[in-house]
Amino acid sequence: MRIIRRRECAEFAKIQSWTLVYGRRKVGKTTLLKNCVKSDLYVLIGYGGSTAVVGEDFVAVESAVREVGLFLKRGGVAVIDEFQRLPPKYWDLLASWAPSGVLIAAGSSYGIVHRVFDKSSPLLGLFAPVHVDIIAYEDVLAQVRDPVLSILWRDPWVIPHVSGVGELTERARELALVARGLIGEVFAEEERELTETYWRAILLVAEGYWKSTDVAGALGLKGGLASASSILSKLAKMGILRAIPTLGRERYYAVRSPALSLILYAEAKYHISDLGTTPTDLPLGREAQFTVGEMLANYFGGTQRYSPREDIDVVLTRGRRRTWAFEVKLGPFTREEAREAVAKLRKVAEKVGLVSLSETPPDYGDLSIGPRELYNMAVELAGKYGVL
Structure with missing residues (x-):
């Protein structure tokens, strides 16, 4: 498996105080901890919270916790992975060792953040939170160079299974089974059940139902809009969905991981798990739109927004100013398409740009970005953050 x-990594290498690392399952937290933190002790809490793995040995969790204490008292660095599984009865003991050494607790649950920072928690005030998301597009692109594959490889668990969109399409059925298992595991770590309502909501978003009102109507919930909004908000907090602000009051809900979004779209649209069919068309353009938009927001500074009324792919804002508007395409722009896109974009923002993942667009706007320009921007950003 290729490591991106x-x-x-640079942030992890500089950790010098007690830190709570959290994020969705399979986003690479453990890889970062093992590759970027010079720890003296690494402990993995097992399912159920009664046993732990220390080195290559299975031990009782109490023994593992006490070993953590020994290293902390000596000023060492200890990591407790899958911290959400550690029974809270040990939290007082951990708190008694603060601020000795450096304790890094990593949890695959957003609920652990609320429990650790709850006003009644003995650990309140001892940890600084650090969130780990899927990999930044520019970090992948700067190393892989392929602007399309880089979209898929943002989610680390996909990397060993997919070498391109074609392979993702061919393996969609088996990947759909993995995807449901992954989401089920996310719910299990949150001590929730992946109910049929939540699963249907996720599939609806993957299929393109981005407004909470549309999801509410499709689900037919008794609570209507309020229930749908609550479900979507919880899924966003769990790292399964992402809420993208628009130029209006709505939020555009999307599956956070581009690869997961495409796999779930295939499940929703083609029922690949049941029928064993191969999807004929996946909305890769949609994923490119929001992924490239994230990178452009990082590059130019500002908030990434979507404009549903004008159907403009990316709008960057600073305060009330609409600084940039972009049209993003997988394929090339014809000259006519470029002129029409620029005319539409100029109605929305101060500056406008065209982005193509296949070739540099005609020079009609303020900026034309093709694969080479995207790569150069990615290298600049990745270098800024110490990736290269």
């Missing part, structure tokens, strides 16, 4: 260097 990522910006979080």
Whole structure:
């Protein structure tokens, strides 16, 4: 499996105080901890919280916790992975060792953040939180150079299974089974059940139902809009969905991981798990739109927004100013398409740009970005964050 260097590594290497690392399952937290932190002790809490792995040995969790204490008292660095599985009865003991040494607790649950920072928690005030998301597009692109493959490889668990969009399409059925298992595991770590309602909501978003009102109507919930909004908000907090602000009051809900989004779209649209069919068309353009938009927001500074009324792919704002608007395409722009796109974009923002993942667009706007320009921007950003 190829390891993608990522910006979080530099941040992890500098950790010098008690830190709570959290994020969705399979986003690379353990890889970062093992590759970027010079720890004296690494402990993995097992399912159920009664046993732990220390080195290559299975031990009782109490023994593992006490070993953590020994290293902390000596001023060492200890890592407790899958911290959400550690029974809270040990939290007082951990708190008694603060601020000795450096304790890094990593959890695959967003609920652990609320429990650790709850006003009644003995660990309150001892940890600084650090969130780990999927890999930044520019970090992948700067190393892989392929602007399309880099979209898929943002989610680390996909890397050993997919070498391109064609392979993702061919293996969609088996990947759909993995995807449901992954999401089920996310729910299990949150001590929730992946109910049929939540699963349907996720599939609806993957299929393109981005507004909470549309999801509410499709689900037919008794609570209507309020229930749908609550479900989507919880899924966003769990790292499964992402809420993208628009130029209006709505939020555009999307599956956070581009690869997961495409796999779930295939499941929703083609029922690949049941029928064993191969999807004929996947909305890769949609994923390119929001992924490239994230990188452009990082590059130019500002908030990434979507404009549903005008159907403009990317709008960057600073305060109330609309600084940039972009049209993003997988394929090339014809001259006519470029002129029409620029005319539409100029109605929305101060500056406008065209982005193509296949070739540099005609020079009608303020900026034309093709694969080479995208790569150069990615290298600049990755270098800024110490990735290269």
